[in-house]
Amino acid sequence: MKSLKPLVVIVGPTAAGKTEVAIELARRLRGEVISADSMLVYRGMDIGTAKPTLEEMQGIPHHMIDIVNPDEEFSVAMFQKGAEQLIETITERGHLPFLVGGTGLYVRSVIDHYDFAMVPRDDRLRQQLAEEAAKLGSLGMHQKLAELDAAAAARLHPNDTRRVMRSLEVYYQTGKSITAYQNNAKIHRPKYRLFMFGLTMDRQLLYRRIEQRVDLMLDQGLVQEVRVLLEKYRTLGTALQGLGYKEIIAGLQGECTLEEAVETLKRNTRRFAKRQLTWFRADPRIRWIELEEFTDRSEIAKEIAKKIAGELVTV
Numbered sequence: 605m606k607s608l609k610p611l612v613v614i615v616g617p618t619a620a621g622k623t624e625v626a627i628e629l630a631r632r633l634r635g636e637v638i639s640a641d642s643m644l645v646y647r648g649m650d651i652g653t654a655k656p657t658l659e660e661m662q663g664i665p666h667h668m669i670d671i672v673n674p675d676e677e678f679s680v681a682m683f684q685k686g687a688e689q690l691i692e693t694i695t696e697r698g699h700l701p702f703l704v705g706g707t708g709l710y711v712r713s714v715i716d717h718y719d720f721a722m723v724p725r726d727d728r729l730r731q732q733l734a735e736e737a738a739k740l741g742s743l744g745m746h747q748k749l750a751e752l753d754a755a756a757a758a759r760l761h762p763n764d765t766r767r768v769m770r771s772l773e774v775y776y777q778t779g780k781s782i783t784a785y786q787n788n789a790k791i792h793r794p795k796y797r798l799f800m801f802g803l804t805m806d807r808q809l810l811y812r813r814i815e816q817r818v819d820l821m822l823d824q825g826l827v828q829e830v831r832v833l834l835e836k837y838r839t840l841g842t843a844l845q846g847l848g849y850k851e852i853i854a855g856l857q858g859e860c861t862l863e864e865a866v867e868t869l870k871r872n873t874r875r876f877a878k879r880q881l882t883w884f885r886a887d888p889r890i891r892w893i894e895l896e897e898f899t900d901r902s903e904i905a906k907e908i909a910k911k912i913a914g915e916l917v918t919v
Contacts, residue, residue, distance in 0.1 A: 609695050611796035612912060614704045615640075615711055615884050616803035617877035619813040621901060623656050625803060626704040627664050628905035633912060636665040636694045638687050640705030640714070643846050644669045645678050648833060651826045652848035654817065674833060674843035679770075684713040691796070708759075708883040709767075715798060726777055733769050733776075748772065753781035759883065766842050799912050802890040803904075804881065809896070814873045818866065827852055827862065847876055 612635065614626045626637055639645075643653040647670045655669065667690050672678045687703065691714075694701040703714055712718060737745050743762050749771050750757035756771045774782040804810075830852040833844060844853065848869060855865030884890055891911075898904045 608794060608797040609691060610700060610916060611691060611715070611798055612700060612702045613711060613715060613798060613800040613890075614702060614803065615706060615708075615800070615890065617810060617880040618654075618706055618873060619810060619817045619877065620803040620805065621895065622704055622706065622803055623654075623660070624901045625904050625908070626702050627656075627660070627662055628901055629909055629912075630664045630700075630702055631662065632905060632909045633700050634698070635700040635702045636667065636690075636697075637661075637702045637704050638690050638694075639666060639668045640683075640687070640703050640707055640710040642678075642680075642683075642707040642710055643843070643848075644705075645671050645683070646674045646843045647672070648836070649674060649829075649843060649846075649849070651821050651824045651829045652846075652852070654821070673837075675837045675841050677842075680709050680713050680718075680767075683710050684718065687714045706880050708880065715795060715800075717795065726773060729773055729776060730769065733772055737765065737769065742768070745769065745772065749775075756782050761879070763845075765845075798889060799915065800887070800890045801908055802884050802892045803895055804892055805895040810877060811874050814877060815870050818870050818873065821848070822866065827856070830856060847872055 612629070612633075614622050614629070616622050626635075629635060630637055641653065643649060644655055645668060646653075649655070656666065668683065668686060671686075687710075691701045691703075703711060705711065733745075740748070742765050745765065745768050746757060746760070746762035749760070749768050752775050753771055757768075760767050760771070762768070771782045774780070805813075826848070830849055833849070834853065834856065837844065844850065851865045851869040851872060852862075854860055854868070855862040860868070893904060893908065895904065898907070
């Protein structure tokens with residue numbers, strides 16, 4: 605274990621305050637933050653993703669933020685490669701890397717031995733799957749995946765079309781499920797010396813925080829941000845199908861009123877938080893922090909910092 609590089613991981617549902625706690629922790633422990641949020645990689649998508657501002661970052665280096673445009677492709681394999689390289693360079697600088705975010709697959713791709721390189725992209729097969737999806741719809745494609753790879757289907761929402769299609773692509777290319785490649789972690793030694801913490805709180809309190817966050821996003825100009833993105837990027841790629849964007853787009857395009865779009869966004873965000881908690885609760889390595897037991901974020905960071913520092917000096 606002594607030879608393994610330390611890696612602090614902060615996870616939890618949306619609106620739990622991961623960013624604030626991580627920044628305070630990084631200040632105390634000479635850390636740098638690697639964002640594990642699949643939406644923060646996109647430039648121009650700031651309000652709807654609750655992207656931290658330079659002021660909020662408080663001088664702490666943040667990575668894997670604003671690295672591609674919304675019309676460019678970005679995958680978990682690309683994230684994995686970038687994050688692993690960052691962990692190396694941050695460690696070489698004598699700093700402590702922090703992996704922070706709520707995208708479970710992004711986190712797992714870094715801390716476990718997920719092998720994405722073995723199955724290359726197949727454009728012809730993708731076109732065939734796209735034509736099939738046009739007939740069956742997202743629910744039909746998700747059901748097809750469930751028949752071939754129940755584990756992958758269980759962790760993917762039916763509307764997560766890109767990952768559903770990728771899972772089908774892997775199966776049709778190799779005859780093996782994408783889960784089989786991702787479960788290689790079971791036969792490898794750990795990649796890092798992990799310090800994993802999950803932030804959680806009473807469910808109803810979390811839901812109130814989610815609704816308050818959505819209201820704040822609207823006050824900050826979320827609708828105008830979506831308008832600008834729609835004008836700049838005519839095609840609605842994967843990025844603009846993300847939570848917080850697809851709902852407002854539906855309102856702007858007349859599929860519902862903006863008031864209805866906002867209520868749908870709040871509902872979908874609550875459901876998303878529930879799925880995040882289900883995903884992370886399944887990982888026994890995570891030490892959970894009940895936020896109601898602390899008076900503020902500084903106290904939470906202080907408690908976690910003591911645990912990390914104490915364990916680091918024992919090796």
